[in-house]
Amino acid sequence: MTYSAAAGRRFPRKTHKSSRRLVGILCAAAAAAWVLAVALGLSVTVEGPPRVLSLSVHILAMVLAFGAILLVDWHGFLWLIGRRELAETIRLDGAAGPLIWSGTAVLLFTGAFLSPDLSNPLTVVKLAAVLVLMLNGIMLIPLMRRLVVMPPTTTFAALPIGQRIHMLLCLGISQLCWWAAIVIGFVNAEF
Numbered sequence: 001m002t003y004s005a006a007a008g009r010r011f012p013r014k015t016h017k018s019s020r021r022l023v024g025i026l027c028a029a030a031a032a033a034w035v036l037a038v039a040l041g042l043s044v045t046v047e048g049p050p051r052v053l054s055l056s057v058h059i060l061a062m063v064l065a066f067g068a069i070l071l072v073d074w075h076g077f078l079w080l081i082g083r084r085e086l087a088e089t090i091r092l093d094g095a096a097g098p099l100i101w102s103g104t105a106v107l108l109f110t111g112a113f114l115s116p117d118l119s120n121p122l123t124v125v126k127l128a129a130v131l132v133l134m135l136n137g138i139m140l141i142p143l144m145r146r147l148v149v150m151p152p153t154t155t156f157a158a159l160p161i162g163q164r165i166h167m168l169l170c171l172g173i174s175q176l177c178w179w180a181a182i183v184i185g186f187v188n189a190e191f
Contacts, residue, residue, distance in 0.1 A: 019142045026141070030134040033108055038127060040112040051113065058110035062185075065103025066178055068096040073171060080156045087152030093144065104134060117188075126184040133177035140170050 046054060075092050078084040108130070117123050143166050147154075156164065 019145055023138055023141055026138045027135055030138060031131065033105075034127075034131045034134065037108045037112040038116065038118075041114065041116045042118065044113065045115055046113045051115075054110045054113035058107060058114060061103045061106035061110060062182065063103075065100050065107060066182065068099040068103065069174065069178060072096045072100070073175065076167075076171065082155060085152055086147060086150060086154045090144070090148055100137070104137075120188065122184045122188055126181050126188070129177040129180040129184070133174060133181070136170055136173045136177065143167060143170070 072089075072093050075084060075089050079086060079089040111130075116127060118127075143163060146163065156167075159167070
């Protein structure tokens with residue numbers, strides 16, 4: 001989406017059909033990146049200072065991405081209960097998006113150097129949660145494209161029921177996967 005400050009309006013650049021195509025391509029790319037990171041993690045063992053550096057950058061990327069997610073989700077919740085306008089939430093989402101996706105990419109890359117133990121069921125759950133949260137974020141693209149063309153004062157209650165359900169499901173999946181990955185990561189680090 002583009003935002004035209006001069007006109008004060010947002011204009012969609014893509015049609016519904018091209019949004020579906022984009023979502024498909026991005027989902028395939030995310031899944032391929034995830035498979036590559038897991039395969040790399042299984043084939044490369046990093047020890048000593050490089051491992052400490054990878055872990056440090058991994059944690060910083062988690063703070064960056066998850067912090068931005070929490071802010072966007074909190075702001076979205078405030079819009080949901082009528083405390084913010086849609087336009088504010090869309091602008092915040094647009095500003096936080098690069099932080100979320102760059103943090104997630106760094107998490108994926110550095111995680112490959114932390115030697116995931118696939119014999120540990122918690123690790124498998126964590127890796128699955130990471131894949132699901134990436135795909136979930138991509139699945140929000142068509143919804144955000146529909147929201148961006150709505151009047152800036154549109155309320156959550158004014159959305160069609162399908163869009164409300166889509167939004168709430170994506171929010172729930174996002175929070176569940178992020179918290180699962182974070183908690184499992186810290187549990188695995190301790191034991």
